[in-house]
Amino acid sequence: MDMRTGLGVALWLVSSGATQAVAEPRTLQQYLAQSGPAPTARIAYGPAPSQYAELFVPAGRGPFPVVVLIHGGCWTSSLGGIVEMRDLAGALAAKGAAVLNVEYRRVDEAGGGYPGTYQDVNAALGVLTHEAASYALDTRRIVAVGHSAGGHLVQWIAGRSGIPASSPVHDALAVPIREIVSLGGLADLRRDAAHIKTVCDTDVAQLTGPASPSRPDPFLDTSPAELLPNGSHTVLINGELDRISPPALAAAYAERARKAGDRVETVVLPGASHFDEVSTASPAWATVLPIILEPLGLRADR
Numbered sequence: 001m002d003m004r005t006g007l008g009v010a011l012w013l014v015s016s017g018a019t020q021a022v023a024e025p026r027t028l029q030q031y032l033a034q035s036g037p038a039p040t041a042r043i044a045y046g047p048a049p050s051q052y053a054e055l056f057v058p059a060g061r062g063p064f065p066v067v068v069l070i071h072g073g074c075w076t077s078s079l080g081g082i083v084e085m086r087d088l089a090g091a092l093a094a095k096g097a098a099v100l101n102v103e104y105r106r107v108d109e110a111g112g113g114y115p116g117t118y119q120d121v122n123a124a125l126g127v128l129t130h131e132a133a134s135y136a137l138d139t140r141r142i143v144a145v146g147h148s149a150g151g152h153l154v155q156w157i158a159g160r161s162g163i164p165a166s167s168p169v170h171d172a173l174a175v176p177i178r179e180i181v182s183l184g185g186l187a188d189l190r191r192d193a194a195h196i197k198t199v200c201d202t203d204v205a206q207l208t209g210p211a212s213p214s215r216p217d218p219f220l221d222t223s224p225a226e227l228l229p230n231g232s233h234t235v236l237i238n239g240e241l242d243r244i245s246p247p248a249l250a251a252a253y254a255e256r257a258r259k260a261g262d263r264v265e266t267v268v269l270p271g272a273s274h275f276d277e278v279s280t281a282s283p284a285w286a287t288v289l290p291i292i293l294e295p296l297g298l299r300a301d302r
Contacts, residue, residue, distance in 0.1 A: 023282065025239070025241050025271065025273035025275075025276060026276045026281075026282055027275060028079075030275060031279065032079075034279060035083050035084065035086050036085075036089055037089075039055055039089070040055050040056055041057075041135070043127050043131065045120070045124050045126065046123055048109075048110070048111060050109055051103070051104070051105065051124075053102045053124045054082060054086070054089070054103075055098065055099070056090065056092070056098065057136075058093045058095075058098060060096070063137065063138035064096065064137055065296035065297065066097065066098045066128060066137055066141065067089075067092050067099045067100070067142075067143050067144075067145055067292060067296070068100045068142060068143070068144040068154070068177065069099055069101045069145050069150075070102045070144070071084060071085045071102075071147060072146070072148025072150045073148065074148070074201070075112075075117065075149045075200070075207060076106050076107060076108050076200070077108055078108070082101055082102070084278075085101050085147070086101065087279060087281075088145070091289070092289075092292065095298050095300065095302060096302065097293070098135065098136075098137050100124070100125075100128060102121065113206040113209070114209030114222060115167075115168040115209065117153070118221075121153055121156070121157065125157070125175050125177075126173065128142070128175055129175060141295070141296050142179065143180070144157050144158070144179070144181070145180075145292055147183040147278040148183070148184050148274065149200075150183075150185075151182035151185020152186050152187045152224065154181070155187040156227070157177050158177065158180045158227075158231075159224050159230035159232075161174060161230070162227050163221045164221070166214070167215070167221040178231060178232045179232070181237065181288075181292055182234065182235070182236050183238075184237070184245035184274045186244075187224040188224070188249070188253055188256075189204050189222060190219045190226070191252070195249070199243070208222045225257075228260040229260040230262060232263070233262075234254075234257065234262065234264045234265070235266075236253065236267070237266075237288060238250050238267070238269070238277070239273045239274055239276050240268050240272055242273055242277070243273075243274070251266055267287065269284040269287060
């Protein structure tokens with residue numbers, strides 16, 4: 001692991017060694033084909049078809065630390081969702097973590113976008129409080145992990161305590177989550193609006209809602225970059241070959257977050273695509289797994 005410096009932040013470039021063959025980058029088709037074990041429970045947090053979460057509980061008596069997983073897919077329903085994240089959920093549960101795998105309404109679903117998508121994330125996280133006793137969940141140890149659009153949402157989770165009570169996405173009962181892992185996240189909605197439109201064909205306005213006299217800047221309660229500092233420890237992980245969320249986007253966000261006073265690290269995975277970041281079959285998983293487990297007090301080699 002070589003320590004580099006880029007844009008004033010720590011940039012970890014993880015090398016597999018010059019003599020080791022590098023696997024072909026994983027594709028969208030491979031990502032959409034992946035799945036994993038069935039969950040322990042399926043818990044609805046609202047009446048809409050997409051308002052539910054899956055809970056994976058490891059063997060043993062607990063209490064179990066928790067990983068919150070939020071899938072990507074360009075905030076749309078056509079590019080995968082909760083099923084693809086079962087791959088990670090099963091692997092993390094095997095290491096001793098309970099996993100809350102979150103589904104949510106997306107911009108092309110009724111009620112999705114602003115404010116519904118954010119309200120869904122708030123409600124899904126409320127499951128942790130409601131079900132902690134039933135499933136021996138240790139809500140003092142939580143890591144939120146999101147991929148792509150889900151990276152935006154977990155980075156938003158870290159900053160949501162700064163959202164004013166007048167906002168429809170404010171949650172007065174929010175469970176604090178201060179350990180964040182963003183896998184190819186798209187988290188600066190203002191700066192990266194044109195890029196998001198290019199790679200996702202998603203209009204950022206669908207995620208921010210319109211400006212209004214009572215809400216003149218719609219980025220202030222929707223874009224994680226506007227909610228800094230948030231007091232979190234955030235690790236931004238990107239594939240070297242990721243064209244949807246290139247490492248430069250993470251480096252720019254990390255620079256801004258560090259200037260605001262937050263702890264942020266960046267990790268670049270050599271030879272990896274946007275989908276290696278979120279696959280246990282990828283060589284990248286050997287790097288991603290311990291980053292997720294360490295804040296929970298779990299070991300990747302157990």
